[in-house]
Amino acid sequence: MSTHEGMTSIVRKFLMALSGFFLLIFLLQHCAINFLSVISPDMFNSVSHFMGTNPLIQFAMQPILAFGVFFHIIMGVILNKMNDAARPIKYAMNKPAENSSWMSRNMVITGIMILLFLGLHFYDFWIPELNVKYIQGDMSGLLDPTFAESGLRYHEELVHKFHNPIRTSIYILAFVFLSLHLLHGFQSAFQSAGFRHSKYTPMIKKLGNLYGIIVPAGFVFIAIYHFING
């Protein structure tokens, strides 16, 4: 699959698409679970607890996800660097908007914005979670681990985070970048994997637009909902 010079460009783009597909599925389930927080705090709590403590998810799926995210980012940055080098002297006058969308040309920018947001997101949720579960060793998921009746902590923690208007705004902005990233990324992944046909490609594009708007909009809705109701 590779040459003496390493992976060929098509393998690189295929792996980009493959990790992209994986992240698309992840995002969908993340959005769905988060949505439970709006519908039913109890249901959200129990699903969150399951996700946070199930060994298969924690020790198989989570590392795969981490690798997927890591790979997608690193490969994206490498590709961008290579692509930049492929045109060392830029045009003095260029009108790329005449032939391509802003989203398609700026995947690295929207991607980096999402990456920065991930930093905040991890700081908010993932790191505290690791701390509680694996450093303090509290696997109970309870608000007050000494008191079984105190209920699960996940919904409470979520709502708490969105009290802050600045944090909420940053989240919303990040979801806008996510949307821009997805609007190109969704259909692009299909193209990279070789799926294109006059019959189903228009549908993929529509689906991509739908996905790229609905999923981030869902996240935005959840953030605003908790901000207002919190």
Place this chain on the structure above:
Amino acid sequence: MTNLDAKIPEGPIAEKWTNHKNKINVVNPANKRAIDVIVVGTGLAGGSAAASLAELGYNVKAFCFQDSPRRAHSIAAQGGINAAKNYQNDGDSTYRLFYDTVKGGDYRSREANVYRLAEVSANIIDQCVAQGVPFARDYGGLLDNRSFGGVLVSRTFYAKGQTGQQLLLGAYSAMSRQIGKGKIKMYNRHEMLDLVKIDGKARGIIARDLVTGQIERHSAHAVVICSGGYGNVFFLSTNAMGSNATAAWKIHKKGAFFANPCYTQIHPTCIPRSGEHQSKLTLMSESLRNDGRIWVPKHLKDVEAIRSGKMKPTQLKEEDRDYYLERRYPAFGNLVPRDVASRAAKERCDAGFGVNATGEAVYLDFSAAFMRYGKEKANVEGIENASEAEIRKLGQGVIEAKYGNLFQMYEKIVDQNPYETPMMIYPAVHYTMGGVWVDYNLMTTVPGCYCLGEANFSDHGANRLGASALMQGLADGYFVLPYTIGDYLANDIRTGPISIDSPEFLEAEKEVKDRLSKLINNKGVHSVDYFHKKLGKVMWDKVGMARNEKGLKEAITEIREIREQFWKEVRVPGSLNEFNQELEKAERVGDFLELGELFAMDALQRTESCGGHFREESMTEEGEALRDDKNFAFVAAWEYKGDPKDAVLHKEALEFKDIELKQRSYK
């Protein structure tokens, strides 16, 4: 005058080629590896020859002036390629293709060559399909054919309007494969500037690297010239801007006879000139004449009104239009051969009936076809009582499916919508049937120097039929030269590598350098184009579609004057050792200025009219071309003697054993 020996094999015409192949010498595979062949030009002839020779095992060095072999002007051929496959079961055969080609060439081509061309034509299609050339197919998956240029069978294979492109890319693919293997060494952006002869044999070339300006010496055991035609001697033609006669003219100056230079094809359906800025002319496929009707206004007052914009052509009443081809040639109408259609357009425009500002345009009108096809379509679709506008609309759809790309091209160039107003067309120089004289083996009068494709003179006589140029280029390169060159090279297996340091090489190199230095150091007052345009005007006015003794004599004097002025007053900016496009042009125009004179001399000596050559002194009572078979059934092959005016005429008598000579008539 001497009689030239064309080395035509003995025997009945249908067996000549087979017998010849069986008898000629062959070089064994191990020896081929020790033999170098230079191929100049990478169009259909050069590309196919280079690839085939390399496949056989020869070391090929291929040269083209463009940045890639794929750019050669063969790529611009639109219509198709003929082959006697008889897939349509309409009675086609090798003989019929042979007969049509000789007749179409107005009985001025060599029978044996044309028969061989017809014979190998079927192999070409097989070969191209095997290479992956995407010819048009029908729903059964088999190859489609169209009819072309006034012949009675459908034998033309095509790939939409881009047949030349697809065939050339096939040959280029085959070349690429050999380049990848190292069997062809490709020299892009190189121009051949002289032929090197050692002991009378062609042994190499002098070439200029157009990027660095370096003059290079390249040796080989044989040199093959496939550099295309010389239509650009007219400045304006449908040829590419870079198309030139330099390689062919240099070998002429080194001893290769130049045959029938006056045979030039003027194509009737080109987009007219729009003004002085014009740099080249664009051809539109002849197939348009299948559905368009050609006309000019009947009355000069209407011409005035149209030119000044007071009247639109669509407003002119039917009875005020002159469908002159239908009037003059009721049997063939708008489908008369190219030369006849071109002259008829010129006749009307000379009489003042030209419909655009330059006075050099006639209408090609599709409105009748819109209605005809529209009615048909309405019937097929079961639309009753369709209005005239609806029928017109339906018909335009049919025409669009057939010629959409041509209509679009026309609109881009002229900025008029040809669905709403008739197209304007005018004849333009398109193809040169004349060229370097070659024998049956395609060898010139210089031993070891071959000439293929449009650059040679051999197969089209005085007029080429549509879809035959592609056939000839590929026949020469794929199926003729690879056999015949072995006969010559068989004597060279012990020669060994040829040194490029011999006095002959050094002398040729010095000559080239001196000439280029002269151009650069001339510091004159006019650009190269100034002279090229002047030459073109003389050629078009006096050596163009209709020629007479007085005009030709004037042309010879004028061309000579322009040439003298050129060498005194041309200004070539820049320097020798760099990428210098003006220098490239200057070198080419310098050769055109010599060729133009020989061209006019040839036209002057041939006092008959034949094919593309029309002498006003030789016509029938109705004003049609009149051949003189008694005095002119020969190939005029000119030998260079230091100046075009001193060129010596040699004749190769044309014998017609298998075809009876007839006067062409399209009435």
Place this chain on the structure above:
Amino acid sequence: MDLILKIWRQKNKEAKGELKTYEVKGVSPDSSFLEMLDVLNDDLVNKGDEPVAFDHDCREGICGMCSLYINGEAHGPDRAITTCQLHMRKFKDGDTIYIEPWRAAAFPVVKDLVVDRSAFDRIMAAGGFVSVNTSGNTQDANALPIPKDDADKAFDAATCIGCGACVASCKNASAMLFVSAKVSQLALLPQGRVEAERRAIHMVEQMDHEGFGNCTNTGACEVECPKGISLENIARLNREYLSAAIKAE
């Protein structure tokens, strides 16, 4: 029409280039873009200056020789044409026009607006062919029927003129459209199918080796391609390559 031209001038491959400003006056709106440059060059020669070098040949949109990045777009503002088919009526009197060479590491500038596209030739030599020798005894052209749809698609891919506008327009200077057109043409035909996988692998390796960028599916190439070569071909190349890469030993 009077125009102001900002043209990239560069003496040779090694030299540093710069944009220079020129004025041309009295240009006919009916002239083509290249004829406008002819007028400029004639002026320059008459003034004793060096004319602007640019590639061109057939001037009817088929040879693929002309290039030019005009006002920020490959082959200028019009669609489905090459520069030689661009006409001055697409511009307005008094316009300023930027004229630059194709920009790509794999297409070094030779002089002024002329670039070296021999990378395309080397990609072709790596596999853009059917390995069949010239032979008077190939099987009959009609021995293998080819579905009309496949033949038409192969033809559409084969109309590529190798001009390099795809590379010039792509923000990554990727050559995928060019490579995919040839791979598709030959993969769609039974004659080329036999070595389709080997071809895809070799051509892609050579493409990468030449220093073209990676395709990120922006679709700019398809829009600017004078022959309208479809992105479908790139998807096909991806499929061909991936399946070949999986099977390769």
